[in-house]
Amino acid sequence: MTKLGIAIDLERCVGCHTCANACKMQNNVPTGMLWNRVLTEGCECIDGAVGTYPNLTRTFLPLACQHCENPACLRACPTGATYKDDMGRVEIDYDKCIGCRMCMAACPYNARSFNWEEPVRDVDFNYGDAAVPARAKGVAEKCTLCKERTDRGEEPMCVKCCPTQARIFGDLDDPNSEVSRVVVNRGAHVLLEEQGTRPQVYYFD
Amino acid sequence: MELFKRNKVVTAVLAVLACIGVGAWIYQLMGGLAVTGMSNGVSWGAYITMFMFFVGLSAGGLIVASSASIFHITAFKRVAMPAVILSTVCICLAGMFVLIDLGGIQRVWRIVTGPNPASPLVWDICVITCYLVINVLYLYFMRKGAKRAVAMVSRFALPCAILVHSVTAWIFGLQIAKEGWFTAIMAPIFVASAMDSGLALLLIVLVALNASGRFKTPKELIASLAGLLATCIAVDGYFIFCEVLTMAYPGAAGAETLALMTAGPTAPFFWFEVVGGLLIPFCVLVFAKNRAKTGLVVGASVLVVAGVLCKRVWLLFTSFIGQNVAGAPGVMSADGWTMAGAYAPTLVEIAIIVGVVSVGALGFMALASKLLVPAAEEEAVPAVASRASAPELEFDLQVA
Ligand code: SF4
Ligand code: SF4
Numbered sequence: 001m002t003k004l005g006i007a008i009d010l011e012r013c014v015g016c017h018t019c020a021n022a023c024k025m026q027n028n029v030p031t032g033m034l035w036n037r038v039l040t041e042g043c044e045c046i047d048g049a050v051g052t053y054p055n056l057t058r059t060f061l062p063l064a065c066q067h068c069e070n071p072a073c074l075r076a077c078p079t080g081a082t083y084k085d086d087m088g089r090v091e092i093d094y095d096k097c098i099g100c101r102m103c104m105a106a107c108p109y110n111a112r113s114f115n116w117e118e119p120v121r122d123v124d125f126n127y128g129d130a131a132v133p134a135r136a137k138g139v140a141e142k143c144t145l146c147k148e149r150t151d152r153g154e155e156p157m158c159v160k161c162c163p164t165q166a167r168i169f170g171d172l173d174d175p176n177s178e179v180s181r182v183v184v185n186r187g188a189h190v191l192l193e194e195q196g197t198r199p200q201v202y203y204f205d
Numbered sequence: 206m207e208l209f210k211r212n213k214v215v216t217a218v219l220a221v222l223a224c225i226g227v228g229a230w231i232y233q234l235m236g237g238l239a240v241t242g243m244s245n246g247v248s249w250g251a252y253i254t255m256f257m258f259f260v261g262l263s264a265g266g267l268i269v270a271s272s273a274s275i276f277h278i279t280a281f282k283r284v285a286m287p288a289v290i291l292s293t294v295c296i297c298l299a300g301m302f303v304l305i306d307l308g309g310i311q312r313v314w315r316i317v318t319g320p321n322p323a324s325p326l327v328w329d330i331c332v333i334t335c336y337l338v339i340n341v342l343y344l345y346f347m348r349k350g351a352k353r354a355v356a357m358v359s360r361f362a363l364p365c366a367i368l369v370h371s372v373t374a375w376i377f378g379l380q381i382a383k384e385g386w387f388t389a390i391m392a393p394i395f396v397a398s399a400m401d402s403g404l405a406l407l408l409i410v411l412v413a414l415n416a417s418g419r420f421k422t423p424k425e426l427i428a429s430l431a432g433l434l435a436t437c438i439a440v441d442g443y444f445i446f447c448e449v450l451t452m453a454y455p456g457a458a459g460a461e462t463l464a465l466m467t468a469g470p471t472a473p474f475f476w477f478e479v480v481g482g483l484l485i486p487f488c489v490l491v492f493a494k495n496r497a498k499t500g501l502v503v504g505a506s507v508l509v510v511a512g513v514l515c516k517r518v519w520l521l522f523t524s525f526i527g528q529n530v531a532g533a534p535g536v537m538s539a540d541g542w543t544m545a546g547a548y549a550p551t552l553v554e555i556a557i558i559v560g561v562v563s564v565g566a567l568g569f570m571a572l573a574s575k576l577l578v579p580a581a582e583e584e585a586v587p588a589v590a591s592r593a594s595a596p597e598l599e600f601d602l603q604v605a
Contacts, residue, residue, distance in 0.1 A: 032537050033245075039532025043269055044544065046533045061532055079315040080324040096315045099238070099308020102326050104248040108382035108529045110536050114308065117239030137237040138308030189311060192529055195381050 003069070003173040004089035004145055005200035006159065007182045008062055012166035013049060015040065019158035019167065023064070025132035026157035028036035028128040030119035030135075035143040036158055051144060061159075062167075065090060065111040065143035066191065066199030073103035073112065081140075088172070088200060089145045101137040108195045112142040172200060208419060208570040216570070219563040225562010230305060238301035239309050240553045244538035246546035247525040251554045252306035255561070257517045258402070259299035260333075261395065264290030264511070265403020267340060267366045269358035269430070277296075279505045280426055286347055287409055287420055290572045293340040294327040296369075300333055300564045305557060308315045325376045329369075336369045348576055370395040383524035385462045390448050396439035402513035405433045405486075405506035410569075412503050420577045428496040431505070438509060442483040462523060470547070471523045482512010522548060 015038055023029065023036040041059040042050040049056040061196045067090045067204060082103055094129070101150035104112045118137040126134065131148040135141050146156035147198070158171040170179035179202075183187060188202035210215045233240050243250040266288035272283030304310055320327045330592070339362050346354040371392040377390030408430055414420040452459035466475050486505035494503045525546040528535060534545035550558075 007534075020218060034537065037534070039530070039534070041532045043533045058603070059478070061530070063530055063532075074324065075323045075382065078321055078324040078330075080311075080319045080321045081315070096312065096319065097309055098312045098315055099310075100303075100326060101248045101308070102305070102376070104245070106375075106382055107379050110528050110530065113245050113537065115237070116241075116243065117237040118309075119217060136309075138310075195529075204405075 001088070001173050002171050003200060004150060005067065005170070005172040005179055005202065006145075006156070007090070007179050007186075007188050007202040007204060008099070008166045009164075009168070009182075009186075009204040010059060010061070010203055012164040013038075013060045013062060014164055015058075015198055016163060018161050019062055020165055022161035023143065023146075024130045024159040026149070027132050028121075028126050028134070029113075029141075030115070031122050032120070033113040033141070034103070035113065035141070036062060038062045055088040059099065061203070061204060063111070063191075064158075064201070065107075065145075066109055066197065066201045067145055069198035069200060070196060072106040072195070072197055077108035078102060085147075087150065089147060089150070091147060092140060092142065093138045094133060094135050094141070097139040101140065102129075103140055107117040108192050108197060109199075112140050114140050174192060206272035208417070208574040211417070212570070216567070217457035219434075219567050222541055223567065223590065224561050226557050226563065228373065229556035229560065232309070233305075233553055233557065235332070238306075240551060242539060242549050242551050242554065244546075244548070246528075246536045246537075246538040246543055247522065248549035249306070249521060249525070250548055251550040251558060252302045253516075254521050255558055256299050256302040256306070256519045256560070257373060257521070258514050259295045259302065260369060260514060261399035261402045261513060261517075263292045263295030263299060263336075263403065264366055264370060264396075264399035264405050265401075265405070265407045267336075267343070267362050267418070268400060269407060270343065271362035271366070271572070280429060283426060284407070284411060284430075286344075286576055287411060287414060289340060289343045289347065290569060290576060291407055291410055292403075293337070293344060293550070294565050294569045295403075295570065296337050296340060297568065298335060298561055300337070300560050301557075301564075303329075305561070325372060328372045329376060330366065330373045332369050335421055336365050339365055341584075344576065366399075367396055370399040377524075382529065384458055385466070385520070385524035388448060388451075390444055390451075390462065394448065395446045397437060397444050398513045398516055401434060401437040402439050402510050404430060404437060405509035406512075408434065408506045409503055409510070412499055412576070414573070414591055417539075419573060424499070427502060428493070430495075431490050431496040431502045434509065435496075438483055438487045438490070442479075442487065445479070445483075455521050461527075464524055466519060466523050469526060471519040474519040475523075478512045478515040478519065481508050482515060486512070488509065493553075502598055520547075555569070 017038045020034055020036045020038050024034060027035060039061045040046050040048050040059050049058045051057055071090050073083060075137055078100060079096045079098055081093045083091055085091050100115060115135055115137050119135060129148050149156060155169040159167040169180045169183055172176035172180055174180060183202050186204040188204035190199040190202055241250055269281050270285040270288045272278060273285055307313060316330060339358060343362060346358060374395035377386040378388060381387050411422045417421055444541050452463045483512040486508045489495050489501055489505045534542035
């Protein structure tokens, strides 16, 4: 089996938001939504710092769908619109989504966005990969792990565009893949482990 | 449609409100849920609050009617008819609120063709459908005076009523992501608050029907239902206390949620519920002499219903305030990025809710006109004749 995942090096992440924008471009994500957000941890504002001068720290936390092995969203979805595919990605079948937002209540990571209205795009046209399906008003959406790219054997756009190469993409089921080795050797952790969702996105520093 | 004729002004006002509601709903269908106050931070709002509220309100009626039959409480049988009518109307309203809340209602058939058996929403739809069918059967058999059938249906009605509330609670209580929801006591709390708000509404409606002369409920029965209400309030309060204590004691994550509940944005609702919805009505109804005063019973009932509505509000929204993985800028909400979920219903939401409730009131009036036998008529004719004209009030369920 393939179990695609990402490991993110928090030590390398400089908080440039390139991944967030690359994702938005690639996936035609409408105005008012991001599938991938870069959070400044412990702060009220972006690029803030924690502590008192001169003892300050600043940590960035890129956050998107964790493609959980035990996805809370999938359990809750009434129509099976949310599904786990054979590559280990958690995907949404937009034709089946009834917009009940059970998944948004269930996801511990606030990873999902909803099309509250007919999607608006600042530039007035669709952008990104032509293979990415359009979403209509009233459906939920989130990071697909760049399904269209990874299906073609490419890495997700956020991984490709990260200027510090903080993101490592690969098959977590293959013990020899770079991502598997990093997870083991660098003692990577997952977010909210206590929720039991078993994310396939790891963080290390 | 006698009630309509006698209350022309009320009927007209309700009809206008219902039309405005339909208009607002069409507007929402066109514009999407963006016309509501909901956002990615607070992804459920007033519709889901009302859904919980009306599922709860529907309980009282069916539980009173069916326990009359199951536990042979003869006195309660008198009010079985209005009780079940109320229950039917409320559950229909609850269902309407779920549908109105869907972003893609045109695809709702997907639940039927490809249900995910693990989703509490699927359970809820199944159970609510059963519940509605039972209610309708109940009404039908009562109307026909089929005692045995009523006794049979009531045996299913009681467990089904409990299940409806439990399943509604599980929509929230099984979500590990939300600290404030994820607790085993959620279902008992829902059952308890369904019982007290449902009973309270039933009392209000019975007194109103008394006043309209449409249906007479003896004073002693009102008093004994009020006694039952006091018990339910106590049970509800006890469950909430258990939950609050368990949240507070370890001083951990639960205590943070509790702090939000008791001092955060949802605190007014919490305190109104505790003081106005539990404490005051309980202190009033616990004394037998107060229960004999219809005015006090109605006052306490109104407080209970308002209190339970407030409970729905704090229960739902407290868990949307925080985000488990916190950090600036948070999530995108209706007015920009935010780290603390905020929500206020818009005019469209309010218009739709008022409209739905008006439809419910009209529905109740219609069913009551059709199914209830006027008190005056009943009194005017001698006992034997009245038995024939009002079988639904007189049948004996001891055959059960
Ligand atoms: S992060 Fe959230 S949306 Fe993504 S798979 Fe896990 S539970 Fe589902
Ligand atoms: S909003 Fe769509 S994807 Fe989410 S639970 Fe409902 S049907 Fe499933």
